[in-house]
Amino acid sequence: MNTGNLSLSQAPPYWSVVIYFLTAPFFSFLFSLLMLFKGNIVFVTFYNYPLIAFVHLITIGFLSMVMIGAIMQMMPVIGGAVISKPVFFSAIIYILLFLGILSILLYFLTLQKFIALFAMFFLYSSLTFFAVVSLYKLLPLFLTNYSMRSFSLSLFSLLILVLLGVIMLYKRVSGFSFNLQPGLLNLHIAWAFSGWIFLLVVGVSIQVIPMFYVTPEYPDNVKKWFPVMVFILLILYSSGQFVPKNIYGTWSQTLTFLFSFFFGFFSLFTLIQLNRRKRKLPDYSLWFWRTSMISLFVFSVALMVYSFQERTGSKWTIGLPLLFIAGFAYTLVNGMLYKIVPFLTWFHLSNRGIFNIPTMKGVVTDGQIKIQFYFHLSFLILIALAILSSNRKAFYLAFIFLLISSLILFVNLFSGSMVYHKIVKRGSNTAG
């Protein structure tokens, strides 16, 4: 066996991943700002151009930014999968992705065709390059490492959803006519929600929850088969094209029901896991986990109801994606950042052989995390009220809270990274 490739210390350099984590709150800040000024279109129709653009600030700008940074960080630790030129890899993807997010925003705001071409190029090249390189590194672990299996399926989903997104953009600018049975948009959303986001969360959870919170393990069968079954459901959902028209309704309804069952099962199981934790030290990241899993559970129930009788109206068309994106995914990613950034800061300082460095709680304090959590929770409660009661005041207030919450998140992470910067600088000055 060749051990030469296995270097357990090859964590990517500090700034090459932290830059992704620091950029994410910028996009959620921008999103809140745009929603405050232009967001009232939500009350007219959900599927409109500016809103599509704004939503991508969160799904790509916030969620995918952090998820990509976290995958780069976790691959060597969980799977021993090391990218050989991490700074180059990270920089290329970061720049292309950043430009891609700005171009998709500009395109949907201006509807200038040439900007769509830029958006297609930047987003397709960055996300596909990232997914292909990561898959190349992770696929050898598919059979033996269940967490990495879920990561791989999540990355496959990313490839598919990006392709679908680009096809939709291309259709829009070229007039090219092409569609599939559940609709390109439905497919794009399904692969994004159930594939890219959900499967990555599953992969992280089965590895991280038992270890970080000292809970019992997820059962072996869940670890082995759950991600594969979700992926199979996605493939079945995508093959609607080949299902006879007379049974398509039942087919699609059954699959939506099954998806909701899987979301519900996972959220409940994870909530139970978190309650069985042996550690009792107050840990605010747990609040984010719990809020996230409760949101996913509510989402699963709402989706189940929806699967029996397709509903219309903003309560459903806005409420469902909101529960998933804001309640489940955003909350979880936000909470994970408070584990990742402080640990990376400590880890990289310690590996430089610097003594007297702060612990994780000295990098971002519990007090800082608590305040931001309350702002985030207030946002979730207010936006839920706004949607349920069509109350515009609650709607605007919600985005003021998200605006402040993103700002505090940025300040918390930035001040954490400055701890690293100052100590390294101090160390090199002393050495010099």
Place this chain on the structure above:
Amino acid sequence: METISEILTKDHKRIDDIYSEVENFIVKKSWDEAGLKVSEFSSALNNHLQAEEECLFNEFERKTGNTMGPTQVMRMEHDQMRQFVTQISRAITEKNYSACAGNMETLMILIQQHNMKEENMLYRMCDQILSDIQEKIIMQIKERIS
């Protein structure tokens, strides 16, 4: 028969459990119990680290001829853990809650990311590379961790 991976992974869980008990005494500010528990934790952890370094890593290095690879990183992280345990014991003696909490949390994540690397990679490699002397190694490990 149990493999090297299985025995050491099981020991990780046992140490995690003792760790949680130390933490829970600290949360309750039961400093005397925390002091006793941290000694138990310290010896369980040290025995584990020593078993790895003396019985496993040495053999791995001998077999692969590689002393600057993964085992070197693991040894370095072991030293970081030992430093944390010293700091935590001192913070418990001084009844300093915030120093305890900060050091415990960081040690926890350090241990867990370290365990992931060992369980997912290094142990599996050892199971394969050292299969011919597995019985001998397991006996030595068991002597040290039990």
